Amino acid sequence: MTFNNLLQMIITAFFFMVFTFCTWYEGSEIMDKPWEWKYSTHFTQENDVQAMEAKDISNLDHFVYAAKFKPLFPFLMVLAASYLIILTGYILFKRSIKKMALFLLGLGVLFLLSNGIVSNSPTVGGNIFQAFFLISGMMAVIGAALYYFLMPTGLHTEV
Template sequence: MIKIIIQFGVSSILLLFSTAVAWYEGSAILDKPWEWIYSTPFTQLLYGGVGDSADISQLDYFVYSAKFQPTFPIIMVLSSLYLLVLIGYYILKKEKNWFAYYLFFLGGGLFLFSYFISNSPTVGGRIMFPLFLICGLASITTALIIYYQFLNRIRMKKIIN
């Protein structure tokens, strides 16, 4: 139990730190009005467009940071994924097949994210695409391994009985 608490604490601190730095780096969008049309999807979704810098949603800071300074957004993604897997493992550790389904669903979501950013011309998009693709592949592969181990245990119990 103490191992999970330490892992949860370290990854949470890493997530909070990287989020704060990415948010700060992304605030540079306020000074670049030519980028507002391309890097403010949340503002455009909520308000229909950007009139001036005060209209920009705080979430768009992360979009801008991920596109042009992707180091801390990558750390955010990795620590978030680690937390999601850790939480899923802790909640579903007694039901291995459900944990496998959880990982499969998580991997599918990561593949979907990689598809959405596959044609990105920015530095961050070119880095995030393989990151999401590899993490999705690792998640689905792990899910399949866990699931087949679960099936083999069931088969062995039937053979023994």
């Protein structure tokens, strides 16, 4: 791993942590909105706990609420995580065209499946994430095909 890659990973991880904290903080607003608990406390309800009091709400539900109604920091958090994943894949598979193409294809499929999960959301955040996952998934699949079919073998070197 080069110094440039390491520096990119450190900076991206720092921003990811900052965006995660901001998302969690913005999502804590759900504790003050009991009428929204029925629709935005999926993780709390998964544990068979009825959110009757604010202290019962799972911290993960803060992220769900923020993604639905205040999508700026959740979007930046997902963008930073995506960049970190792609950079990690590049570092691991840069020497093998087939493995890198397969990695990008798998990431594209993951993005497209995530698009299907949020596709019926009536909120602005859901629509933003749907567009992001759809575009990112298509770009990753097309990138995998281009990487596999257009990358000259034997000429792949690190700059």
